[in-house]
Amino acid sequence: AQSVTQLGSHVSVSEGALVLLRCNYSSSVPPYLFWYVQYPNQGLQLLLKYTSAATLVKGINGFEAEFKKSETSFHLTKPSAHMSDAAEYFCAVTKAAGNKLTFGGGTRVLVKP
Amino acid sequence: GAGVSQSPSNKVTEKGKDVELRCDPISGHTALYWYRQSLGQGLEFLIYFQGNSAPDKSGLPSDRFSAERTGGSVSTLTIQRTQQEDSAVYLCASSFDADSGNTIYFGEGSWLTVV
Numbered sequence: 001a002q003s004v005t006q007l008g009s010h011v012s013v014s015e016g017a018l019v020l021l022r023c024n025y026s027s028s029v030p031p032y033l034f035w036y037v038q039y040p041n042q043g044l045q046l047l048l049k050y051t052s053a054a055t056l057v058k059g060i061n062g063f064e065a066e067f068k069k070s071e072t073s074f075h076l077t078k079p080s081a082h083m084s085d086a087a088e089y090f091c092a093v094t095k096a097a098g099n100k101l102t103f104g105g106g107t108r109v110l111v112k113p
Numbered sequence: 114g115a116g117v118s119q120s121p122s123n124k125v126t127e128k129g130k131d132v133e134l135r136c137d138p139i140s141g142h143t144a145l146y147w148y149r150q151s152l153g154q155g156l157e158f159l160i161y162f163q164g165n166s167a168p169d170k171s172g173l174p175s176d177r178f179s180a181e182r183t184g185g186s187v188s189t190l191t192i193q194r195t196q197q198e199d200s201a202v203y204l205c206a207s208s209f210d211a212d213s214g215n216t217i218y219f220g221e222g223s224w225l226t227v228v
Contacts, residue, residue, distance in 0.1 A: 034217075090156065105155050
């Protein structure tokens with residue numbers, strides 16, 4: 001079975017500060033990992049994904065994530081937060097066979113001016 | 114259309130009534146998924162369709178929930194005898210196929226409120 005844990009359901013950052021959202025996974029097979037963002041009253045939008053190519057993955061809006069197998073982590077970072085980054089972020093994993101996503105609980109990001 | 118389209122965007126129904134939620138996937142996508150997003154339960158997988166294969170219904174919470182996909186395109190999620198705990202956002206998604214790692218694109222969801 002696979003699961004995803006996001007540490008911290010809420011994160012508050014100042015505009016211009018580093019954004020760090022933590023995601024740890026458990027999977028019995030090599031995983032595919034995703035970060036999605038959800039803005040208020042909208043659906044989920046893909047930020048980036050890891051599919052066993054480069055371990056450092058760059059996504060949209062200046063976000064990137066690093067796959068660390070030894071730590072079973074896929075943390076999301078952005079060097080400088082912008083007000084428009086206020087949203088909820090979800091980490092997700094799929095197994096090697098089949099493409100069903102298992103989501104973490106989500107982290108809501110608040111950006112303070 | 115360019116993205117996954119869902120209707121209705123909002124639905125309020127009385128407890129015990131049946132509801133149908135519609136999803137129109139991205140053109141050419143053979144895999145279609147339904148997820149549910151609710152407070153306290155997060156995002157849950159419900160069902161997925163891949164081409165002409167039998168659907169994976171492993172996430173459906175009860176036999177009141179069913180879904181079909183006609184002609185390999187549009188899908189309808191039906192909830193019979195709705196209960197208040199069915200109140201949630203129902204998200205439809207599609208991908209080119211069901212190979213792992215393919216990007217799954219989500220619609221904006223159908224917000225269901227059961228009163």
